[in-house]
Amino acid sequence: MHITENHIKSILEKKEFSKEDITVLLQADKVQRQLIYAKSVEIKEKYIGKYTYFRGLIEFSNLCVKDCYYCGIRKSNQNSERYNLSDEQILQAVAFAHKNKYGSIVLQSGERSDKAFTDRISNLLKTITKNHNGELGITLSLGEQSLDVYSDWVQSGAHRYLLRIESTNRDLYYKIHPNDAAHAYEQRLEALCNTRRAGLQAGTGVMVALPFQTYEDLADDLLFFQNFDVDMVGMGPYIEHSDTPLFGVKAELMPLIDRFDLTMKMIAVLRIMMKDINIAAATALQAIDPIGREKAIRVGANIIMPNITPSENRKNYQLYDNKPCIDEGADDCTTCMEERIQLSGDEIGYGLRGDSPHFFNRGKSL
Numbered sequence: 001m002h003i004t005e006n007h008i009k010s011i012l013e014k015k016e017f018s019k020e021d022i023t024v025l026l027q028a029d030k031v032q033r034q035l036i037y038a039k040s041v042e043i044k045e046k047y048i049g050k051y052t053y054f055r056g057l058i059e060f061s062n063l064c065v066k067d068c069y070y071c072g073i074r075k076s077n078q079n080s081e082r083y084n085l086s087d088e089q090i091l092q093a094v095a096f097a098h099k100n101k102y103g104s105i106v107l108q109s110g111e112r113s114d115k116a117f118t119d120r121i122s123n124l125l126k127t128i129t130k131n132h133n134g135e136l137g138i139t140l141s142l143g144e145q146s147l148d149v150y151s152d153w154v155q156s157g158a159h160r161y162l163l164r165i166e167s168t169n170r171d172l173y174y175k176i177h178p179n180d181a182a183h184a185y186e187q188r189l190e191a192l193c194n195t196r197r198a199g200l201q202a203g204t205g206v207m208v209a210l211p212f213q214t215y216e217d218l219a220d221d222l223l224f225f226q227n228f229d230v231d232m233v234g235m236g237p238y239i240e241h242s243d244t245p246l247f248g249v250k251a252e253l254m255p256l257i258d259r260f261d262l263t264m265k266m267i268a269v270l271r272i273m274m275k276d277i278n279i280a281a282a283t284a285l286q287a288i289d290p291i292g293r294e295k296a297i298r299v300g301a302n303i304i305m306p307n308i309t310p311s312e313n314r315k316n317y318q319l320y321d322n323k324p325c326i327d328e329g330a331d332d333c334t335t336c337m338e339e340r341i342q343l344s345g346d347e348i349g350y351g352l353r354g355d356s357p358h359f360f361n362r363g364k365s366l
């Protein structure tokens with residue numbers, strides 16, 4: 001398709017984008033994409049302000065019952081050394097976040113839904129809420145659970161939930177996941193709906209530039225976020241992991257730099273479409289470009305998740321190859337991030353929870 005600058009300009013003037021419009025925007029070249037970024041920057045300033053919020057990310061366990069074809073901690077990967085932090089280690093990392101004025105934390109792990117696990121999370125949530133007087137925003141990213149479990153976690157102190165749909169194209173979903181009951185697309189969608197029903201700020205996202213993924217698929221993903229009226233989105237480039245089945249089709253992939261550029265356009269177009277949601281600058285961006293996350297902040301993202309997992313465990317939470325910040329400690333990432341964000345021109349919302357404005361604006365026309 002031959003795309004002209006005027007075509008991009010005329011799309012950017014519209015109030016609503018069609019699937020075709022988005023498909024065109026995602027194919028903008030290096031010059032044309034500046035028009036998209038100019039618009040997304042303007043919208044971010046108007047509706048979000050020049051603030052970036054920190055979430056201290058604690059990857060507390062890589063034990064996982066799922067077998068996703070792309071993921072380095074899938075249960076069949078025998079090369080992954082398994083770990084599970086103690087409650088004490090988790091609470092210590094949480095205290096670090098609070099002391100350093102991170103307004104929020106994210107508890108993430110491989111997926112489990114056994115009662116020992118879900119009860120443990122409830123207890124941790126209660127302890128964190130008590131220890132820090134409810135001052136920390138708490139996001140969970142613990143996979144598919146029942147509505148009862150999500151509701152219990154809300155009662156215990158959770159505010160938000162991240163559950164990436166990974167791809168909204170059902171056929172593509174089954175190319176990257178086993179086609180079985182444990183990985184059913186409908187179940188994931190239902191779980192996402194249940195996070196909302198339980199009263200959580202609902203976050204989802206996709207991987208960008210997956211093998212076999214088209215621009216149309218990505219346009220559908222963005223429209224899905226809009227139709228679902230999601231509060232938060234995290235999208236990162238797909239990066240192959242050598243111990244996974246999907247590594248076998250790496251010949252199908254775009255060069256890394258193109259995957260990076262496409263993710264940046266996805267973020268900018270989403271910011272234009274959904275003005276007041278929280279958009280995370282995914283860590284995977286930094287696996288490709290050393291200042292990848294800051295670049296994402298510049299074009300529309302407003303959330304960054306410094307890794308505060310104890311250093312010795314980080315190397316074992318390898319979802320993809322070249323994951324950054326593996327050798328750093330929590331202190332290192334904090335200082336490093338602070339300098340980086342300032343370079344991007346934003347201020348850090350220290351001590352603020354940085355909830356999704358969209359969650360509170362729902363139903364209002366902006």
Ligand code: 5AD
Nearest residue numbers: 070071164237238239241284319320
């Ligand atoms: N490349 C990029 N992102 C990945 N994730 C898992 N494996 C990979 C990979 N190989 C992402 C998934 C998941 C999130 C925690 O990490 O989107 O939801």
Ligand code: FES
Nearest residue numbers: 325328333336337
């Ligand atoms: Fe971890 Fe810079 S963010 S070292």
